[in-house]
Amino acid sequence: MNSGTAEVLRELQGIVETLLGxxxxxxxxxxxxxxxxxEDLQLESIDLVVLAGHLEARYGSQVNIxxxxxxxxxxxxxxxxxxxxxxxxxxxxxxxxxxxxSAPETAR
Amino acid sequence: xxxxLANGIETHVIRMxxxxxxxxxxxxxxxxxxxxxxxxxxASFYVTLAAPVSSSGIExxxxxxxGHGRSSRxxxxxxxxxxxxxxxxxxxxxxMPRPVHLVGNSxxxxxxxxxALAHPERVASLVLIESEPATEPWSRRMSTRFExxxxxxxxxxIDQVTAHLGRYGAxxxxxxxxxxxxxxxxxxxxxxxxxSREQVQSVxxxxxxxxxxxxxxxxxxxxxxxxxxxxxxxxxxxxxRLLVEAPRLVLDLLLPWxxxxxxxxPETEVTRV
Numbered sequence: 384m385n386s387g388t389a390e391v392l393r394e395l396q397g398i399v400e401t402l403l404g405x406x407x408x409x410x411x412x413x414x415x416x417x418x419x420x421x422e423d424l425q426l427e428s429i430d431l432v433v434l435a436g437h438l439e440a441r442y443g444s445q446v447n448i449x450x451x452x453x454x455x456x457x458x459x460x461x462x463x464x465x466x467x468x469x470x471x472x473x474x475x476x477x478x479x480x481x482x483x484x485s486a487p488e489t490a491r
Numbered sequence: 492x493x494x495x496l497a498n499g500i501e502t503h504v505i506r507m508x509x510x511x512x513x514x515x516x517x518x519x520x521x522x523x524x525x526x527x528x529x530x531x532x533x534a535s536f537y538v539t540l541a542a543p544v545s546s547s548g549i550e551x552x553x554x555x556x557x558g559h560g561r562s563s564r565x566x567x568x569x570x571x572x573x574x575x576x577x578x579x580x581x582x583x584x585x586x587m588p589r590p591v592h593l594v595g596n597s598x599x600x601x602x603x604x605x606x607a608l609a610h611p612e613r614v615a616s617l618v619l620i621e622s623e624p625a626t627e628p629w630s631r632r633m634s635t636r637f638e639x640x641x642x643x644x645x646x647x648x649i650d651q652v653t654a655h656l657g658r659y660g661a662x663x664x665x666x667x668x669x670x671x672x673x674x675x676x677x678x679x680x681x682x683x684x685x686x687s688r689e690q691v692q693s694v695x696x697x698x699x700x701x702x703x704x705x706x707x708x709x710x711x712x713x714x715x716x717x718x719x720x721x722x723x724x725x726x727x728x729x730x731x732r733l734l735v736e737a738p739r740l741v742l743d744l745l746l747p748w749x750x751x752x753x754x755x756x757p758e759t760e761v762t763r764v
Binding site: 427428429431432433435436447449450452453455457460 | 493503505507530532533534535537538539540541542543545546555560561663666735736738
């Protein structure tokens, strides 16, 4: 995992942990690149919008999560992973654009 | 996440600027997306139409209805007229200078229709997806649905929903069922106020109704008789969840519709998809 990917994953972990905190879920859930938002983390559909808002605030308007998820089929959306979002964000960041995309791997 | 106080409700709103063509018109059309009841919230538009509509040169506003998503959930106050007042408050708060296109999914379309009756000058057009006006027959159907939905804690019911929507959908439905019992929504919504045939037919906004060919949520013959001048499009092979199952089909109907019905947009700029 390159540094850009690791950094975005850490950011996303923080956002998801905040969201989960609101649901008073235990803090021992490990959030990796393979973790699915809805099945594993039990997030609600509206949480994706909130999470997207945080990512866009952090990384700027070149990150457009609505645009990204609109390209997914419904089945793909339901199985959306943390890693897919991380790779999308990394791909939109100017300083990391052009780097080899890192293979999906497990953080931590 | 942006919250705007509208009609006393902390309303969760997303606003996407009109993107696309550089040097496009200074006043692009605005579309307001209104979601349905229960497990629904603005996410169903966020993941489907919002981005492609916005990148087609149309400003997009989507919000969570009261009692849904991340908007506040008062215990009472869920008649259709409350949702209409919320929308009016929201458009005031957003300072919308021009009439907007209202796109409503399911109950969102019912709210949009009643809004157009109350505030015709602010509505450029109406698009109702799997949706119908708040009439007496609508009210009866809604009451029946609320009765069934309110029993979703029952294990058999949950199994049925899980079989139909999967674990994710079942969890959302269960949460919505709890939300229903925590508010007067199920009692208030069917009480409208209901619209007479004359009131429905007095709405002059252009109307398109998009229905799933396999859905029995809306009575197609009834809509055709009630709204003789509207455009009814039936999408074969889809049920009530048409918007999330076939967003591209809905988009392909919506973009030319807005181009055709936006007063400020010259005909030459009509984009076919």
